[in-house]
Amino acid sequence: MSSRQASLPSLHIDNVAVMRGNRMVLRGLSVTARAGDVIWIRGANGCGKSTLLRLVAGLLTVTSGKIHSEGRMALADENLALDANMTVEDALRFWADMDGASTEAREAALAAMDLQELAHIPVHFLSTGQRKRASIARVLASGADIWLMDEPYNGLDSASCARLDEAIIGRAAAGGIVLVAAHQPPSINVAISLSLDSQGVAI
Numbered sequence: 547m548s549s550r551q552a553s554l555p556s557l558h559i560d561n562v563a564v565m566r567g568n569r570m571v572l573r574g575l576s577v578t579a580r581a582g583d584v585i586w587i588r589g590a591n592g593c594g595k596s597t598l599l600r601l602v603a604g605l606l607t608v609t610s611g612k613i614h615s616e617g618r619m620a621l622a623d624e625n626l627a628l629d630a631n632m633t634v635e636d637a638l639r640f641w642a643d644m645d646g647a648s649t650e651a652r653e654a655a656l657a658a659m660d661l662q663e664l665a666h667i668p669v670h671f672l673s674t675g676q677r678k679r680a681s682i683a684r685v686l687a688s689g690a691d692i693w694l695m696d697e698p699y700n701g702l703d704s705a706s707c708a709r710l711d712e713a714i715i716g717r718a719a720a721g722g723i724v725l726v727a728a729h730q731p732p733s734i735n736v737a738i739s740l741s742l743d744s745q746g747v748a749i
Contacts, residue, residue, distance in 0.1 A: 554581040555617030555691035555723050557602065562611035564597055564746075571597050572746040575611070577738065581721040584714060586732040589742035595727035596623065597746075599694045602725065617691030617723070620645075622681045622698060630670040634661055634680050637669050638687055645688040655687035658713050659706070675701045679709075686713055693717055693724045699733075707733065 557579040564572045572594040579585050587595050600606045602613060603621045628637040635656070642652045656662050659679040664672065672680060678701045685693050693714070699707050711734050714724050726732075732739055743749045 553616075554721065556580055556615065557692060557723055557725075558612075558614045559598075559602070560612045560614075562598075562601065562613060563609050564594070564601065564606065565609040566597065570609075570746065572601075572742075575746070575748055577740065577748075579723045579725070579737070581723065582718050583737035584718050584724045584726065584732075584734065586736040586739045587725065587727045587742065588729065588731065588740070590729075590744060593742040593744055594746035595742060596696050598742075599623065599696050599725060599727055602692075603694055615692065618645075618689070619692040619694060620685040620688040620690035621694040621696070622685045623694075623696035626669070626677055626681050628669050628677075628680055628684065631668060633666050633668055634672070635665040637680070638684055641684050642687045645690070647687050647689045651689055652687045655683040658686055659683045659709055675703060675706065678702055679706055682710060682713070686717075691722050693722065695724065696727045697729070698726060699728055699730065 559575060559577040562572060562575045563570060577585060589595050597606060601608060603619055638652050656665055659682055661679055661683055664676060682698055698710055715734055717724055741749050
């Protein structure tokens with residue numbers, strides 16, 4: 547196998563089950579994603595979509611089964627993860643520096659989510675939709691191989707949804723992997739569309 551092939555991102559979720567408290571949130575879940583794949587995960591509130599992304603990110607532990615991944619990850623979920631007292635630009639710079647991302651990558655992320663005019667505004671002044679765009683821009687700027695996006699379309703207007711679609715398509719086209727957890731059906735072509743029932747079982 548060549549070094550290029552060895553460096554391609556991948557994700558293998560093998561027969562995973564998760565117990566949270568006294569409730570089984572996910573059970574018997576298996577998914578394989580390769581470079582260029584977009585995985586769209588749908589389901590009602592409480593079915594385990596967010597739990598699955600946090601498992602993949604390494605923030606939770608499986609009860610049974612295995613998860614193996616290759617490549618750097620970035621997660622955008624309900625936690626903004628941006629310092630509210632910093633400007634948008636400075637808050638993104640903090641994470642970009644942590645991720646080893648370039649100035650160009652940060653500026654491209656601002657442009658991709660149409661945040662240039664808000665760059666010098668403190669995060670706490672942003673609207674709900676603007677904060678969502680800033681959170682997404684943090685993931686875009688990271689240069690991560692695998693994006694984990696929990697309800698990324700919530701709070702976005704139609705123009706911002708279209709920008710997010712473009713970003714996801716671009717990440718996949720560049721050989722990345724994107725996992726999207728959403729209530730709505732896919733708005734783009736995806737490799738796998740996975741629906742979870744109320745018991746956290748793929749249907």
